Amino acid sequence: MTPILRMESARLVLRQWRDDDLDEFAAMSADPQVMRYFPAPLTRLESAALIGRIRGHFNEYGFGLWALERSDSGAFIGMTGLLHVSFDADFAPAVEIGWRLARRHWGLGFASEAAWTCLRCAFTQLRLDQVVSFTSQTNLPSQKVMQAIGMVQDPHGGFEHPRLPPGHPLRPHVLYRIDRAHWQQTQHG
Known part of the structure; x- marks a missing residue:
């Protein structure tokens, strides 16, 4: 498959990662508010390693988490994209959608x-x-985005995230889904 390297919306550009994204990405990923629903903020080295894994996903599948920038200013604001679920779960194999934005955006x-x-x-x-x-x-906040884009919570899909230890306050997760037919209805609805 030919990699999908760039997409645009009314106000945003979703693009491949550049080496100069690391400073902004590392600052965003070190922000305790941005990372409050993750186990911990990331160090600069961890942020660089994550960009490396994202690039690897693009190389393997042709899509992944795109770097996100504003069309009007070119400012890096975060990431949004699609990736294969990388842990064992009842709903896997699957492709997930995710996002992370800098607080000022x-x-x-x-x-x-x-x-x-x-x-x-x-x-x-x-x-x-x-x-x-x-x-x-x-x-x-992320659940509101899921709902805003037409995703529906799976009432039987709640799970304990296997990468977090038992008893961790972030371990209980909710699962949302959207299928092509439902998405098409939202486009014409």
């Missing part, structure tokens, strides 16, 4: 706008049947 609708662009890619270019998303039960 919250509340502007960028996460939903970028996620819509990724869903369009998932269902029209990649021809996926379904996309999932999951997060900690306490991460209401």
Whole structure:
């Protein structure tokens, strides 16, 4: 498959990662507020390693987590994209949609706008049947984005994230889904 290297929406560019994204990405990933629903903020080295894994996913599958920038200023604001679920779960194998934005870009609708662009890619270019998303039960902001893009919570899909230790407050997760037919209805609805 030819890699999908760039997509655009009304206000955003989803693009490949550049080496000069590391400073902004590392700052965002070190922000305790941005990372409050993750086990811990990331060090600069951990952020660089994550970019490496994202690039590897693109090399293997042709898609992944795109770097996200504003069209008007070119400012790096975070990442949004699609990736294969990398742990054993009842709903896997699956492709998930996810996002992480720098705090100063919250509340502007960028996460939903970028996620819509990724869903369009998932269902029209990649021809996926379904996309999932999951997060900690306490991460209401991400759940609102999931709902805004037409995803529906799976009432039987809650799970304990296997990469977090038993008893960890972020371990209980909710699962959301959207399939191609439902996405198409939202486009014409």
